[in-house]
Amino acid sequence: MSTGLPGLGSASLTLLNPTEWNAQTCAEVNARLETASAAHIADWAVATFGARLAVASSMQDTILPHLFGTRLPGVDVLFLETGYHFPETIVTRDEAARAFDITVVNVLPEQTVEEQDATHGKDLFARDPNLCCALRKVEPLRRALEGYAAWVTGARRVDAITRSEMPVVSWDAKHGLVKINPLALWDDAAVEAYQEANDLPRHPLVAQGYPSIGCLPCTRKVAPGEDPRSGRWAGQGKTECGIHTS
Numbered sequence: 001m002s003t004g005l006p007g008l009g010s011a012s013l014t015l016l017n018p019t020e021w022n023a024q025t026c027a028e029v030n031a032r033l034e035t036a037s038a039a040h041i042a043d044w045a046v047a048t049f050g051a052r053l054a055v056a057s058s059m060q061d062t063i064l065p066h067l068f069g070t071r072l073p074g075v076d077v078l079f080l081e082t083g084y085h086f087p088e089t090i091v092t093r094d095e096a097a098r099a100f101d102i103t104v105v106n107v108l109p110e111q112t113v114e115e116q117d118a119t120h121g122k123d124l125f126a127r128d129p130n131l132c133c134a135l136r137k138v139e140p141l142r143r144a145l146e147g148y149a150a151w152v153t154g155a156r157r158v159d160a161i162t163r164s165e166m167p168v169v170s171w172d173a174k175h176g177l178v179k180i181n182p183l184a185l186w187d188d189a190a191v192e193a194y195q196e197a198n199d200l201p202r203h204p205l206v207a208q209g210y211p212s213i214g215c216l217p218c219t220r221k222v223a224p225g226e227d228p229r230s231g232r233w234a235g236q237g238k239t240e241c242g243i244h245t246s
Contacts, residue, residue, distance in 0.1 A: 017048050021149070021178050026171040033168050037193075038067060041168060041182040045152060046071045052149035054078055055102075056141070056243075059089050060213045062096040062181065066153050069100035078144050078151075081106040082136040083113040084125070084215035088204050095201040100143045101119060107144040109136045125217050129233055133241040137214075141177060144232070150178035153242055158185050159212070159229065163244065197207060214241070 003105040016032060018025035033041055045053055046068070048098075054080045054191060055068045070076045079093055097104045109116070116124060136210065150174070157164050161226055172179035188211075205213055209221035211228035222231040 002077040016044065021171065023171040023173070026121075026169050026178060027167075030167045030169040034184075036168070038182040038186070041180065042067050042071055042152075045150065045182070047182050049150045051075075052147075053152065054105075054145060054148045055152045056080075057096075057154060058213065059093045060203050060206065061098060061154070061195060062092065062099070062202075063191065063194055064152060065096045065100045065102050066198055066200055067182065068152065069102040075101075076105050076148075077102045078105050078107050078141070080137050080140060081108050082215050083109070084136070084217055085215065086205060086216045086219070089213065092201060092203045099201055105138075105144065108138045109140050111135070114234050123216065123217070129218060131237050137241050138243055145177065146177045148177055150180055151175070152180045152182065153244070154183050155181050156183050166244075201230050 016029055033044065036044075049117055050072070053068075053072065054076045055064050058063045065077050068077075077096070093104060096102065101208055111119065116132075120131070121127070124135075155163055155166060157166050166181055166184050168184050170179050170181075184190060184231070194200075203213060209223075210219060210231060211222055212232050213219055214232050218233050218236075220231045220234050
């Protein structure tokens with residue numbers, strides 16, 4: 001099996017494709033892939049995990065659906081359908097599904113928004129955003145990842161201080177599988193360059209002052225010069241939904 005990584009010959013295959021995945025073997029692989037391009041990381045992920053690989057995408061951009069859809073036809077792209085998305089996010093998801101050879105898997109919470117309102121009271125996101133995210137994102141994703149060997153995210157180190165040392169490859173003990181962040185080292189310029197080079201579908205709200213897009217009730221525009229993540233859960237003292245934290 002080829003690694004797809006220049007300079008990594010057959011002697012490296014044992015390191016890059018361990019027989020058992022755990023924190024140590026993931027750290028060893030990460031050390032080799034830390035400076036690899038996103039394309040090479042994607043090549044390695046597809047060669048190593050094949051159909052047991054899932055790609056998670058918020059559809060803020062369509063880079064991951066393109067990056068993996070061109071390498072693994074029909075790849076499962078997990079979309080957390082919280083019931084609170086901007087209409088533009090749903091439009092972008094549907095455009096990606098038409099544009100790329102991917103299988104969009106809409107990951108649903110156990111309760112609809114109406115059922116959750118009946119159980120926990122209306123607008124839980126305003127009173128207890130951590131619980132709302134747990135119910136509508138974290139727990140549904142946990143269930144959706146069962147059966148996969150690895151998952152890919154679009155998280156980047158520049159997104160937030162909590163992600164500043166995020167590895168490219170790590171062992172996700174919470175879900176019991178390998179976590180791959182091929183865009184970890186990218187900045188906003190790299191994101192823009194990839195989108196332009198590949199003429200990707202764009203989420204229209206990004207150009208309208210929404211550099212970090214989540215659920216509609218918990219996302220606001222960001223003023224020039226503000227932290228891009230400041231538009232998420234504004235005034236709530238919250239910076240992460242819980243997916244990328246242990």
